[in-house]
């Protein structure tokens with residue numbers, strides 16, 4: 001992506017065809033056990049439609065635009081019930097790409113104030129933790 005500016009929840013850039021300003025909207029979904037995201041743009045000048053797709057972590061400004069539109073959610077688990085599952089939950093975080101120390105930090109957050117992220121990020125994590133035996137709670141932040 002070229003020269004992009006975030007205004008509200010839209011990614012504003014110049015149309016490659018006519019130079020008019022276009023507004024892109026970000027969506028994020030879960031595909032299997034991966035995050036998929038897309039920026040859909042339609043030019044108000046010439047009507048040119050474009051879509052940029054990606055897997056996993058999205059560029060910073062794209063994530064900011066998504067959060068501006070859909071907000072953040074909080075994922076929590078009961079500390080007492082999670083204690084006996086600690087090793088399995090750490091493994092679930094590791095499976096999601098966390099280092100050992102990141103997994104330990106994530107476990108502490110999960111059983112404390114909660115982990116925040118986009119709805120799809122937290123749904124994917126909730127599914128992994130639930131598969132590991134945890135009972136988790138998702139709430140709007």
Ligand SMILES: [Zn+2]
Pocket residue numbers: 015016017018019020043044045046047048
């Ligand atoms: Zn155009």
